[in-house]
Amino acid sequence: MLSRCLLIITVVYGVCLAQAAGQEAQQQQQTAAVETNEASEPNEKSPEAKPKISFEKTVHNFGELDIGQKGECEFRFKNTGLGLLNIGKIKATCGCTVPSLAKKQYQPGEDGVIKIKYSGQSKPGSVAKSIYVNTDDTENPKVKLTIKAKVVSHIEALPLKLHLFTQEENAAAPDITIRSKDGGAFAITGFTSTNNVISIEFDPNAAAGDFVLKPKVDVQKLREHRNGTIKIKLSHPKQHSVDILYEALSRFQAQPSRLMLSNLEPGKSQTKQILITSTDGGPFEIDSISSKKGYVKVISQQPSSEGIELTVQVTAPPKGGRSIHFRDTLEIKIKDDETVIVPCNGFYLRDKSKS
Secondary structure, X not given: OHHHHHHHHHHHXXXXXXXXXXXXXXXXXXXXXXXXXXXXOOOOOOOXXXXXXXXXXXXXXXXXXXXXXXXXXXXXXXXXXXXXXXEEEXXXXXXXXXXXXXXXXXXXXXXXXXXXXXXXXXXOEEEEEEEEEEEOOOOOOEEEEEEEEEEEOOEEEEOOEEEEOOXXXXXXXXXXXXXXXXXXXXXXXXXXXXXXXXXOOOOOOOEEOEEEEOOEEOHHHHHXXXXXXXXXXXXXXXOOEEEEEEEEOOOEEEEOOOEEEEEEOOOOEEEEEEEEXXXXXXXXXXXXXXXXXXXXXXXXXXXXXXXXXXXXXXXXOOOOOOOOEEEEEEEEEEOOOOEEEEEEEEEEOOOHHHO
């Protein structure tokens, strides 16, 4: 009896051990399957190693700058991303603004600085210049930096522009007045003009709060160089020069001022009239007429009560490729005076078969 009981207990115990072992094995298999599935799925919470550029500021204001005064500033940044930051081209929109950078690559957490050198402009007024920084930051690949300033003048020059006349003595040039706005004394240390059209006499040792200058104009040079700039150098501590523009006003006009022709065929011609007049109504003669490309030819010229009337013939040149128009320039040289320029634009007849 005792032996039978021991046998039954042994059998039951063995069955229990077998069931426990089976359950443990099944649990291990389930755990391994879960781990395998977790390993096979992407970890969406782990960030990709991307760079990110962060600037302390993107705008710098110099405040007030004197005319011609230079300015320097810095734009500090940091790679706040997890990947290597690469900086490409840094482009300024104006040659007066020059950026510089020590290197092109920055590790995560590394700081950098872009230095800017600005050369002040020669005219007073508000200034805003842009600099563009290209990087491999996918969220912000092109960063715009801006510098601002207010350029102030300490010298007043009048007139700001000389209007000259080639038919008048000394081109009817007015006096130029230069004065210090703060009342301080200064000297004129230099004078230049485009192609030496205008000159003045001055004493570089004479200092005063204002000057009245009498320009001398080379009229023949003015006829050849009708627009330009006068630069007057000064000893003023806050402004070292002043610029004044000049322009020779045209005594003669062409009506129309530009020839426009349409529906032209290669080799075919159209005739137009041009009236040349003088602003003062005085008599004049035409010395020569020329066409730069030879498409425009003067057929006749007749004096009229208003001036001189020209009849011109415009012949369309051979059509090149897909060209739809052509250009030429008529130059009318007035005797002992200026040259009147008349641009010519011609448009070919549209080929309807290709439309």
